[in-house]
Every structure is written in structure tokens, then in C-alpha cells.
Amino acid sequence: MNWVALRMLTGDRAKYLGIIFGVAFAALLMSQQLSIFCGLMRNTTSQIRDIEGGDIWVMDKNVQFVDDVKPMSENKLLRVRGVEGVQWAVRLYKGIARARLSDGNFQQMILIGLDDATLVGAPRPDRILHGELGDLRQPNAVFIDEFGWRYLFGNEPFQVGRTLEMNDKRAVIVGMCKCNPTFQTFPILYCTYSQAVQFLPQERKTLTFILAKGNDGAFPESVCAAIHEQTGLKALTNDQFFWSTIQYYMQRTGIPINFGITVMLGFVVGCAIAGQTFYLFTLENLKQWGALKAMGVSNIRLVGMILLQALVVGLIGYGLGIGGAALFGYTFERVVTSTPPAFYFGWQIMGITAGAVTVIALAASLLSMRRVLFLEAGVVFR
Amino acid sequence: MTTTMQQHPTTRGAAIQLRGVSKVFGTGDTKVTAIDTVSLDLPYGELVLLVGPSGCGKTTLISIVAGLLDASAGEVSVLEHNLTRMGGNRKVRFRGANIGFVFQQYNLLPALTAVENASVPLLIAGWSRPKAIEKASDLLASVGLGSRLKSYPSQLSGGQQQRVAIARALVHEPRLLVCDEPTAALDAASGRTVMDLIRQVAVQPDRAVIVVTHDSRVYDFGDRIVSMADGKVVELLGKGQRPHE
Numbered sequence: 167m168n169w170v171a172l173r174m175l176t177g178d179r180a181k182y183l184g185i186i187f188g189v190a191f192a193a194l195l196m197s198q199q200l201s202i203f204c205g206l207m208r209n210t211t212s213q214i215r216d217i218e219g220g221d222i223w224v225m226d227k228n229v230q231f232v233d234d235v236k237p238m239s240e241n242k243l244l245r246v247r248g249v250e251g252v253q254w255a256v257r258l259y260k261g262i263a264r265a266r267l268s269d270g271n272f273q274q275m276i277l278i279g280l281d282d283a284t285l286v287g288a289p290r291p292d293r294i295l296h297g298e299l300g301d302l303r304q305p306n307a308v309f310i311d312e313f314g315w316r317y318l319f320g321n322e323p324f325q326v327g328r329t330l331e332m333n334d335k336r337a338v339i340v341g342m343c344k345c346n347p348t349f350q351t352f353p354i355l356y357c358t359y360s361q362a363v364q365f366l367p368q369e370r371k372t373l374t375f376i377l378a379k380g381n382d383g384a385f386p387e388s389v390c391a392a393i394h395e396q397t398g399l400k401a402l403t404n405d406q407f408f409w410s411t412i413q414y415y416m417q418r419t420g421i422p423i424n425f426g427i428t429v430m431l432g433f434v435v436g437c438a439i440a441g442q443t444f445y446l447f448t449l450e451n452l453k454q455w456g457a458l459k460a461m462g463v464s465n466i467r468l469v470g471m472i473l474l475q476a477l478v479v480g481l482i483g484y485g486l487g488i489g490g491a492a493l494f495g496y497t498f499e500r501v502v503t504s505t506p507p508a509f510y511f512g513w514q515i516m517g518i519t520a521g522a523v524t525v526i527a528l529a530a531s532l533l534s535m536r537r538v539l540f541l542e543a544g545v546v547f548r
Numbered sequence: 549m550t551t552t553m554q555q556h557p558t559t560r561g562a563a564i565q566l567r568g569v570s571k572v573f574g575t576g577d578t579k580v581t582a583i584d585t586v587s588l589d590l591p592y593g594e595l596v597l598l599v600g601p602s603g604c605g606k607t608t609l610i611s612i613v614a615g616l617l618d619a620s621a622g623e624v625s626v627l628e629h630n631l632t633r634m635g636g637n638r639k640v641r642f643r644g645a646n647i648g649f650v651f652q653q654y655n656l657l658p659a660l661t662a663v664e665n666a667s668v669p670l671l672i673a674g675w676s677r678p679k680a681i682e683k684a685s686d687l688l689a690s691v692g693l694g695s696r697l698k699s700y701p702s703q704l705s706g707g708q709q710q711r712v713a714i715a716r717a718l719v720h721e722p723r724l725l726v727c728d729e730p731t732a733a734l735d736a737a738s739g740r741t742v743m744d745l746i747r748q749v750a751v752q753p754d755r756a757v758i759v760v761t762h763d764s765r766v767y768d769f770g771d772r773i774v775s776m777a778d779g780k781v782v783e784l785l786g787k788g789q790r791p792h793e
Contacts, residue, residue: 177659457655462644547607
């Protein structure tokens with residue numbers, strides 16, 4: 167009888183395609199919007215993911231997210247190094263600097279100053295596209311990220327020696343690296359900490375973060391707790407800092423609400439199109455369902471047939487929608503090369519969309535099921 | 549009143565036995581008595597016509613006989629099974645195994661071909677698809693549709709569709725065939741062909757056939773005629789007799 171259910175479903179091509187379109191549209195809209203939302207949220211944490219090496223971030227106790235810079239005095243570094251369980255701790259500058267370009271225009275930059283001796287927090291070797299990290303120790307040297315280069319110099323091929331001016335100091339680009347796309351879309355410059363201080367206007371405090379690592383075998387969470395207890399500073403693991411940053415943007419910006427509305431719209435529209443078409447499809451076939459009922463098809467079998475139909479349109483619609491979203495992301499990343507992509511298409515997105523599509527398919531079939539279950543088989547005689 | 553036709557004695561129990569059967573729809577002011585204390589014995593091996601004006605209760609009565617509706621009162625026995633005491637699921641299985649249906653509007657599944665439509669009762673009974681198709685093909689050939697096996701209902705004439713419906717009703721060899729106005733949507737010639745077919749294929753010594761009709765052109769095909777009015781059986785006639793208009 168499953169075969170009969172499928173033939174009934176595909177028999178009316180227009181309705182069949184209409185239901186699939188509804189589900190596919192909903193899946194596409196939901197997964198695409200969720201991917202952009204997650205992409206944007208991930209972009210807010212790009213520096214946390216890019217700056218590797220340590221497993222603990224130490225910062226002023228009032229810092230709420232990675233871009234919330236509250237400089238500390240230099241002696242905090244020594245205090246953190248003195249905490250039991252801390253293997254090492256190094257200084258890190260992260261902030262916004264204003265650069266003057268060769269054409270006289272000004273551009274905001276994300277400036278990251280790395281510990282001079284160790285360069286902890288520098289891009290991984292596999293992410294260095296041009297130059298060598300050691301070159302950062304040259305006077306006025308900076309590394310620029312790939313998108314930043316394109317942002318500033320368009321499609322010009324990379325060349326060592328291009329200069330910028332920050333705080334009346336010349337910055338020489340000596341290398342290029344890959345970085346995760348940022349939320350602010352500003353170019354990223356890496357340099358040594360001592361160099362970064364010179365690129366900034368005179369300030370009393372410049373230490374924005376301390377990168378630390380716990381002793382081998384020690385739980386980073388325990389070390390964080392010890393740092394907080396002994397120094398009064400906020401200490402978070404990479405994961406904790408990642409989520410607290412995302413939480414900040416979720417709570418303090420309208421981004422989740424706006425995207426949530428679009429996702430909800432996708433869900434509602436999908437429910438409406440798929441549900442209504444599926445329901446109409448059932449209504450039009452009511453006599454056929456009645457005939458099957460009269461001929462001895464049990465209610466359980468009928469429910470199974472309707473669920474099978476819903477499963478098929480759900481799966482096809484889901485596949486098309488997810489495929490469409492993936493294609494969108496792929497195209498977006500390749501066609502729009504001037505701006506960093508905000509598109510994260512993880513398994514979680516597919517899972518959430520699958521859940522929503524299941525709800526749509528179930529809602530659509532429940533309406534139909536109700537009609538069929540309460541259908542008097544005697545309707546076939548009318 | 550229990551009425552058994554004396555001129556057509558049965559050699560065994562009645563195929564259909566109704567005792568004081570009533571069916572009431574609604575309550576209070578909207579209460580409608582569709583069937584009013586009908587008692588009736590219909591034998592095996594005959595084609596019985598159930599006739600009467602629209603709204604007289606014919607369709608309600610065959611719905612009760614076919615186990616599609618429950619009687620409000622009385623006892624219903626079909627093929628020696630008491631439907632009154634049969635649970636919902638057993639009734640569904642009973643219908644699937646023992647009753648074939650021919651509907652006025654054919655009710656063929658438009659997405660299935662003629663042979664696939666005719667095979668549906670076998671699929672319901674759990675047959676494999678190839679075997680069901682094979683048996684349905686044979687039966688369709690025997691009703692003159694051997695060349696239209698793969699035609700869809702929309703590609704068939706009304707008479708051909710009704711023949712597919714008859715094949716579908718008989719493919720699982722039911723012991724009771726219930727036909728609701730099988731000729732109503734057909735022209736006179738097609739109607740006669742269909743009734744001929746029902747007589748030839750369905751009327752067997754161990755089967756009962758009950759045909760609801762108000763088409764007086766087919767009265768000659770009936771071995772018995774049960775005439776109804778206002779929910780009651782008003783006349784029981786033998787072959788060749790005509791109900792009073």
C-alpha cells in the first residue's frame with residue numbers, strides 16, 4: 167500500500183510540486199538565514215579563534231566581549247604569571263587603530279600586538295600566505311590579513327613593502343595571512359606588542375588582554391578560577407570567551423530578533439504553503455481515501471500512507487532547500503570576494519532545519535490525517 | 549416484520565439477515581430516521597436489487613450491510629457474521645476479506661492504471677505487487693479490458709471505468725458484492741453491459757450480490773427486488789415483477 171500512497175502523491179504533478187516547493191522554500195529560507203546569522207555571530211569571535219597558543223584569556227573584570235577593550239596596567243601580567251597553575255602568560259594588545267593610507271584617506275584597522283619574544287597568538291604557519299612570522303620583529307613591520315589587503319589595495323598582487331601610517335609612524339607590510347572574517351570587516355594588522363604601542367596615540371595603559379596557559383594536566387577552568395581569585399581579573403577559557411562574546415551580541419543587538427523573524431517567516435510560510443496544499447490534496451482525494459477505507463484499509467494503514475507521503479515531500483523539499491542554501495553559500499563565497507563571508511553552514515543548521523521541516527510535514531499531514539481518520543467510509547456512496 | 553421470499557427458498561442460511569434494523573441520524577428536533585425497523589433475509593446465489601426513490605434509505609441500508617455504518621438498533625448478520633457485535637478493526641478486516649464494492653462514481657484512483665486499480669484489494673490483503681497485478685490482469689481480460697490494462701481512468705469511458713471497478717470489486721473473490729447505482733452514470737447500452745457483467749461474473753452459488761438502483765431499465769437483471777420508501781421495506785418482489793411507482 168506504500169506504493170499506492172506514493173502513486174497517489176505523485177499522480178497530481180502540480181500539487182505534488184506545490185507541496186515540495188513549500189517545504190523547499192521554507193528549508194531554504196530557514197537554513198540560509200540561520201547560516202548567515204551563525205556566520206555573523208561567528209564573525210564576532212574571529213579574533214578569539216584566530217589568536218591561538220594560549221588556552222586562557224585574562225582581561226579586566228568588566229570586559230563583556232572580545233571587542234570590549236578595557237586596558238589594564240602592565241603589572242597585572244606579573245600577577246597572573248604568579249598564580250599557581252599558570253605555566254606562562256604573555257601580553258596581547260587588541261584594539262582599533264586609525265591608519266592613513268598612501269592616498270591620504272583614513273581607515274580603521276584591527277590592530278593585534280603580539281608578545282615580542284614569543285609571538286604567541288600569531289597566525290598558524292599554514293595560514294601565512296606571504297612572508298615569515300619572524301619578519302614581524304623588523305622595525306615598523308606588520309602582517310595584514312588577506313581580506314584587508316583586498317579591502318585596501320583591491321586586486322593588486324601582494325608585495326612586501328607597502329606602507330601605511332598610524333599615529334605618524336610608518337607601518338611596513340611584510341607579510342600576509344589568512345584570518346577568519348570579522349564582524350566589523352576592518353583590515354587586521356598583526357605586529358609586535360612594542361610596535362603596537364607605537365602605532366597608538368599615547369595612553370597610560372595599553373595591555374588589553376593577557377594570554378595564558380595552564381600547567382600540563384591542569385583544567386583551564388580551575389586555572390581561570392585561581393587567576394580570578396588571586397588577581398580580581400576576569401579569566402576565561404577560549405570556549406567561555408567565545409560564548410560570552412556571542413551571548414553579548416545576542417542580548418545587546420537586534421541581530422537575533424531580526425534573523426529570528428525571517429526564520430520564523432520561513433517556517434510559517436513553509437507551513438502555510440505545504441500545509442494548505444497537502445490538505446487540499448487530501449480533500450480532493452477524500453473519496454479515494456474513503457474508497458480505500460471501505461475496501462478494508464485500516465486507519466493505522468491510512469495514517470502510515472499519509473505519513474509516508476509527508477515523509478517523501480519533506481525529504482525532497484528538505485534536500486532541495488538545504489541544497490539551495492549550500493549553493494547560495496558556495497556562490498556567495500566565490501562571487502563576492504571583496505567582503506568576508508558571513509555564512510556558517512554547519513551540521514547544526516541542517517539539524518535545526520530538518521527539525522523544522524519535520525514539524526512542517528507533520529503539521530501538514532496532521533490536518534489531512536484528521537480528515538481521513540474521521541472520514542465516514544460511507545462517504546463513497548454519496 | 550421478517551420477510552423471506554417464499555418463491556426463492558434458500559438451501560442454507562441467508563447471506564444477509566436483518567432483524568429490526570433502524571438507523572437514526574441526529575437528535576431532538578434534527579432527528580431523522582433513515583431506516584425504520586427493517587427485517588430482511590437475502591439468500592446466496594442471487595442478485596438482489598434495492599430500489600426506491602431518492603432519500604428512501606437505500607444507501608444507508610447498504611452502508612449498514614457493508615459494515616460502513618452502525619445500526620442504531622437491531623441485529624445485522626452478513627455472511628453468517630454478526631456485524632452488530634463486531635468491533636471496528638474486525639469489521640475493517642471483514643470488509644477487506646468478504647465484501648467487494650462498486651460505486652456510482654467508480655472511485656478509481658486516478659493516479660493508478662486500470663490494472664493497478666483492480667489490484668488494490670489484493671494489495672490490501674497483503675499480496676505481493678507482481679502477483680496482484682497478474683491476477684488483476686486476468687480478471688480485467690475476462691471483463692473485456694485486456695487491451696486497456698495500462699490505461700489511466702481518465703483515458704477510459706464511463707462503461708470501461710465501471711468494468712475496472714467491477715474487476716476491482718471481484719479480484720479478491722469476495723462473498724458479497726455491494727453495488728451502488730452502478731449504471732447511474734452510464735448510457736443505456738453501457739448500463740446493460742455492466743449489469744450483464746455483474747450477473748455473469750458475480751452471481752455465484754456461494755455469493756450474494758446487492759445492487760442499489762433507481763434505474764428501472766435494469767430491473768430485469770434482478771432475481772429479487774426490495775422496494776423501499778421512507779426508510780421501510782414496502783415491497784418484496786420476485787424476478788420479472790416490477791415495483792409500483
